[in-house]
Amino acid sequence: MVNVMLAGGLALLVSLLGTPLFIRFLVRRGYGQPIHDDLTLHHVKRGKPTMGGAVVIGAALVGYFGSHLLLLGLDAGDLARVTTSPVSVSALLVLFLLVGLGAVGFLDDFTKIRAERSLGLTSRQKLAGQTLVTVVFAALALWLTDEHGKAPASTAISFVRDTRLDLAFAGPVVGSILFLLWANLLITGASNGVNLTDGLDGLAIGASVMVFGAYTMISLWQHNESCSLAPGPSCYPGSDALDLAVVAAAVAGACFGFLWWNAAPASIIMGDTGSLSLGAALAGLAVLTRTELLLGVLGGLFVIVTLSVIIQVVSFRTRGKRVFRIAPLHHHFEVVGWAEITIVIRFWIVAGICVLAGLGLFYGEWVVTT
Numbered sequence: 001m002v003n004v005m006l007a008g009g010l011a012l013l014v015s016l017l018g019t020p021l022f023i024r025f026l027v028r029r030g031y032g033q034p035i036h037d038d039l040t041l042h043h044v045k046r047g048k049p050t051m052g053g054a055v056v057i058g059a060a061l062v063g064y065f066g067s068h069l070l071l072l073g074l075d076a077g078d079l080a081r082v083t084t085s086p087v088s089v090s091a092l093l094v095l096f097l098l099v100g101l102g103a104v105g106f107l108d109d110f111t112k113i114r115a116e117r118s119l120g121l122t123s124r125q126k127l128a129g130q131t132l133v134t135v136v137f138a139a140l141a142l143w144l145t146d147e148h149g150k151a152p153a154s155t156a157i158s159f160v161r162d163t164r165l166d167l168a169f170a171g172p173v174v175g176s177i178l179f180l181l182w183a184n185l186l187i188t189g190a191s192n193g194v195n196l197t198d199g200l201d202g203l204a205i206g207a208s209v210m211v212f213g214a215y216t217m218i219s220l221w222q223h224n225e226s227c228s229l230a231p232g233p234s235c236y237p238g239s240d241a242l243d244l245a246v247v248a249a250a251v252a253g254a255c256f257g258f259l260w261w262n263a264a265p266a267s268i269i270m271g272d273t274g275s276l277s278l279g280a281a282l283a284g285l286a287v288l289t290r291t292e293l294l295l296g297v298l299g300g301l302f303v304i305v306t307l308s309v310i311i312q313v314v315s316f317r318t319r320g321k322r323v324f325r326i327a328p329l330h331h332h333f334e335v336v337g338w339a340e341i342t343i344v345i346r347f348w349i350v351a352g353i354c355v356l357a358g359l360g361l362f363y364g365e366w367v368v369t370t
Helices: 002-029 040-045 053-072 076-080 089-115 123-143 172-197 203-224 241-262 271-288 300-319 329-335 340-369
Strands: 156-158 162-166
Touching: 002 053, 002 203, 002 241, 053 089, 053 241, 053 271, 089 123, 089 172, 089 241, 089 271, 123 172, 123 271, 172 203, 172 271, 172 300, 203 241, 203 271, 203 340, 241 271, 300 329, 300 340, 329 340
Parallel strands: none
Antiparallel strands: 156 162
């Protein structure tokens, strides 16, 4: 538990203090955000420092590895009095997603800045980068095993834990292929969902704090109720839950510190560097905590925003009519006259309700199973 709090605190401190330094660096280099011409309300943000997600990623890494290094400095007596976890494969896999999709987002952001346009990488280039990182993650999560022969991931589709729907129903080879496809769909969908939501100051980063906070609680609960500590019908079989809580807390703390500078009026924009990486890390946590479908509830705000884009596109292509004035949904409310800060706060409320609903489903299943 100590390293969970330490990771979150370190990441928050680094993000809070490091972001203004990064802002000054970006201003000196002239790295500003291009704005799409359709968003006339956002022209005031043209040229604002972007790629702030790099600070979030860096702070999360410092929080995670820093907490482990600091706890290594404790003597044996002190270490025996705290609950700690070793660096685990599961945690490193989530961090791999965070950094890998952050790199894809960085290339997208840098292309926008260099070309001085609102469009960066093409959709094919971005999808190729996402797919490459996702496939490597999924393959390692499924094929790497610990000393007990257990892999971090499972081919079974999960909700609040693994269900009876196992993708390996037709054999291990087919199951592995189907898992790679399923993981790619989940991670790409989550990263694009956060990316679409990142359109107003503080909106996506504030919602991300809540969801990563939820995954910190879920992972801690799974650790405390693990089959090794509390065997029984409701125990959780995973072995790296505590270290996944450390990762989730580190990313939550990094997001929280960055929110100070990203809240309206934002001093810096997260960019695709942040939004793609945060969405991927959430999906990685969902896969490794065996809560894949629960992510759709916990991250309900991201699902709603993504659905608004899908509905708009389908309606326009099939009926020639738009359902919303503009998509994604938060821009629709801007066009109809809502103030930006009003939209952000109300969407945060929706995000909080979704997180509470997801945690309720998770805990409720444990109560019923006990």
